[in-house]
Amino acid sequence: MIPETLRNLIRFEHKGVLEGFQFSLSLYSLHPEKIITLVKKKIEDLLVTGNQRLNKDCFILTLRSGDPLPAIFPGQFAELRIDHSGDTFLRRPISFYDVDREHQEMRLLIREVGAGTRQLGMLGPGDTLNIIYPLGHPFTLIDGKEFLLAAGGVGIAPMLLLGKTLKQAGKRPVFLFGARSKEQMFDLAEFEDLGEVYITTEDGSMGKKGMITDHPILEAGTFDGCYSCGPEPMMKAIAKIAARKEIFCEVSLENIMACGIGACLCCAQPTVHGMKMACVDGPVFNTKELLW
Known part of the structure; x- marks a missing residue:
């Protein structure tokens, strides 16, 4: 029997989404754990x-x-x-x-x-x-004192809440943000209240000139782990540095996520454990799990 909450959602959505959810109903008898997630x-x-x-x-x-x-x-x-x-x-x-x-x-x-x-x-x-x-699956808080939060462009989005959560847990967040130019940056006072903030811009108009992955803090820092969000090439580079330094690393993927409950399958991500849905199993993944 289909949960009433799901029926209400199907009636509630636009026609385009309606068709997708109607298709997902056929999956309910086979994978109720996927659909029932929405009810929560x-x-x-x-x-x-x-x-x-x-x-x-x-x-x-x-x-x-x-x-x-x-x-x-x-x-x-x-x-x-x-x-x-x-x-x-x-x-x-x-x-x-x-x-x-x-x-x-x-x-x-x-x-x-x-x-x-x-x-x-x-x-x-x-x-x-x-x-x-x-x-979605959130970032993981692990034991340790100091953590790097690296983000490019709008990848900054989840980092304020993560930084606040780390600080409330008695940990020290260090932020590394990158953008093409200062015009793409904004007031970072809320981040500065939480910890050190390092900036890179490709044209050198703000902070250090160059790519975020070239900033010396990546090599000089003694972090217990790092978290990253932004363009995939940037996250891959951060993951390689973390692997070489043998520290914990999680990234937040920006796959297309149409439904948010793992039904439409458009956000499928290859991992060492098989295909995972970024909207349910992620968007946060440990970089050791990703096949990219």
């Missing part, structure tokens, strides 16, 4: 309380729930529905930038890359946004 998540209309423009491409949406927030961990994400857009059927997966439990708010860092995210950028205080959350 919240599907909720949240109030938009802020839209802060960071630079030409990026902005932060602040959303408020009418209920206490569920447990949300660094590296998890939400699937956002795009309303009033005839060309945008699929939800957009967006990482949690920060969580404020006292005010029942969350912040999402979003980069405009197409029609769907441009639509999100037009939202303002008083609007509502339907999301499914929290989704």
Whole structure:
């Protein structure tokens, strides 16, 4: 018997997503553990309380729930529905930038890359946004004192919440961020409150000139582990350095994730344990598990 929550979701979605979920119903009798995962998540209309423009491409949406927030961990994400857009059927997966439990708010860092995210950028205080959350496998906290958090571009998105979580656990986060130029960066004061912040830009307009993977902190630092998110070549390079130094390393993949529950299979990722779904088994993976 199909859970009523899943039936409600199918009725709730746009036609394009509807067809995908209807297809997934045929999987329910074979893999109920995949579909039942959705029932444990919240599907909720949240109030938009802020839209802060960071630079030409990026902005932060602040959303408020009418209920206490569920447990949300660094590296998890939400699937956002795009309303009033005839060309945008699929939800957009967006990482949690920060969580404020006292005010029942969350912040999402979003980069405009197409029609769907441009639509999100037009939202303002008083609007509502339907999301499914929290989704995905989060970052792992391990024993140790100092950890490197390396991110390129919008890969910065999950690093603030991760940095706060590490510091609350008595650990020392060190941030290494890269971008093409200073125009793609934004105010990093919240990160500076948590630990040291190192910057690289390809044109040298901010921080050290060059690629993030060329920064000397990668070799000079004595880290107990590292976490990374951003372009795949960057994460692969970070993983190689971590392997050579024999330290723990996790990355957050940016695979296309249409459904968020492992049903559509579009985010399949080869691993040493076989094919895994980035939206359910990830997006965070230990780099030793990845075949890339």
